[in-house]
Amino acid sequence: METLANLESFVRSAESGSFSAAARRLGLTPAAVSRNVAQLESNLGVRLFQRSTRRLTLTEAGERFLHSVSGGLDSIQAAIADLTSNAGQPAGVLKLGAAPAFARDYLLPLMPTFLECFPAVTPDWHLDNRQVDLIAEGFDVAIGGGFELTPGVVARRLAPAHLVVVASPGYLRGRRLPRSPGELTALDCLAMRSSSSGRVRSWTLRNAGGGEHPLELRPRMTLDDADALCRCVLLDMGVALLAVPDVLAHLESGALLRLLPDWYVDAGPISLYFGSQKLLPAKTRAFVDFIAAAFREHDWETRFAAGAGKRG
Known part of the structure; x- marks a missing residue:
């Protein structure tokens, strides 16, 4: 089963178009985000991104996977944040x-x-x-x-x-x-x-x-x-x-x-x-x-x- 960190690294990288931007948002290093995505690709057995020196581009499989998991990931994160922030208080x-x-x-x-x-x-x-x-x-x-x-x-x-x-x-x-x-x-x-x-x-x-x-x-x-x-x-x-x-x-x-x-x-x-x-x-x-x-x-x-x- 995939870890939340791997899924989050993939979704944020897809949204921002780069590992560096995703890393800034997640509070990680670009290398850590890249490793998480690579581990996810290895576990799934498919390539999710086409990588270039300028930008990440989703593959067809990556597009389908993003559509399937992004909404669920946001809901999970929001639920965790809501429960851990002063028992749901703002x-x-x-x-x-x-x-x-x-x-x-x-x-x-x-x-x-x-x-x-x-x-x-x-x-x-x-x-x-x-x-x-x-x-x-x-x-x-x-x-x-x-x-x-x-x-x-x-x-x-x-x-x-x-x-x-x-x-x-x-x-x-x-x-x-x-x-x-x-x-x-x-x-x-x-x-x-x-x-x-x-x-x-x-x-x-x-x-x-x-x-x-x-x-x-x-x-x-x-x-x-x-x-x-x-x-x-x-x-x-x-x-x-x-x-x-x-x-x-x-x-x-x-x-x-x-x-x-x-x-x-x-x-x-x-x-x-x-x-x-x-x-x-x-x-x-x-x-x-x-x-x-x-x-x-x-x-x-x-x-x-x-x-x-x-x-x-």
């Missing part, structure tokens, strides 16, 4: 990925209450403007929008991810307000550059009536950080397309105004991403349920929607 290190600004403004203020409710959980936060790979990088949960749902990952929707065009009263003073998306070309545009592609992303504005208009602007300035982009707008430097959560407080205070209030970009939902195993570790389930309840309590689903009061 405990242990909770590795989370989120965007810095969103974490600072919305998640961190919730943490005193969370830590009071779950004192045995130790949050380990990694704040970065990128989409983390939950499986390969060993994250318990991530919060954001537009994540690719890779095998083993599910999403729990929290709120819409709407983007709106904003500017400061100071910048708009003496300027004619645009009445249609096409008139935005007369204003100084501040744009967000993708950290992955290095290019300014193309967006399509839409309205409640089903109308669509491509947002094709020549940026006066480009940045790769939403917080810095918002700061530029506050400094009267121009107009920008920003996510509602990033500008909500400024819109509510009047520090920023929304242009073209009937138009917005729908970038999909803001979601919680976590493992799809049936028995989640108690620490992960506690955090997921806590954050979902906080979103309902603060009515962020409504407040993050572009149509909420039009805000200017």
